[in-house]
Amino acid sequence: MTTLTFFTFTDHRYWAFKMMGGGPRLVKNTKGLLFFKLLGTGKKGFSVLPDWSEYAFLAVWESEDDAGLFFKDSSFINEYKQRCAKIINYDLRCIKVNGTWDGKTPFAAMKHLTVSEHDQIGVITRASVKWHK
Template sequence: MSQITTLTFFRYHGFREKLWAFGMMQFAHRPMSRVAGLQFYKLMGSGKEGFDPFPDWSVYALLQIWDDEASANQFFGSSELIKKYKQHSSECWTLYMKNFAAKGEWSGKNPFEKAHTLDKENPFIAVITRATIKKGMLYKFWKYVPTSQASLQGNRGLIYTKGIGEVPITQMATFSLWKDKESLMEFAYASKEHQHAIQQTRQLQWYKEELFSRFQPYRSIGTWNGLQQLPALTEK
């Protein structure tokens, strides 16, 4: 048995479907807690493009950590809950991922276990960062976000990125998908804006809780923005 993580994005069109998706942020907890093989999950909304703190009511995300791949396959293949999500959404994209680095805590613990086996021929990297922002630091934090993320614009190594979170404004996370390690390292260490953001984080200590994690995505199901984001990993 080997823990895996899945991240699923759902897109909704129309007022009724968006209202249904918003309601499931509350009503999905009970059935989700009963899913076999599920160790940890988070129901999340998303922010507008450019890491705007205000909600994007058309996109929601579901993060799940599983005992093993078989448990995830069982859920996505036959669960009535996921069937409902797919029926109401206009687009759905799921990434299967193996964690290889995680530091910090999410809801009081680090839920990610380091995978024992990774594919050396697979260059793709996914990153999830998550934080609870101190209330006294909210204004300074969100005022600085556009500057810290400026170097992402037009980055050729970036495949996709989206701001997600459990609670708007205060509990935020970012997901980013990269072509390879070199592209990620260039952003993390060569970007002056990102380096300054790290310095600001250390100096101002604007997080109550934070977690930084990296993954190897190895399976991609569905499309996003009408495209297969990782054709090399997409099932034919």
């Protein structure tokens, strides 16, 4: 199971930025957590300019129960709940995988998954900015 959680801040933006570096220590030994990344976002959803008011947490879990327990009881999530204006969580199902993240392929496409025209679809991309080009 994969989750993608967005945190929106009106205040505490500096704290949110610091969590990009300090947050991993709060989640790295979480039961059932197979892979995670803390993510920044671009202005207006897609830009090289950062949106300092919105961050995301991408996670792959062994089970829905592990994910549910984390979102209910973890100190990481509780810290965010105390400081952010809005939290939106998406439970994701993988349709297709291409490439690696830190040399790993954390996502597995679900076999026999059908998608209709009414389903919501998101695309997660990993890109590196090469400043010298």
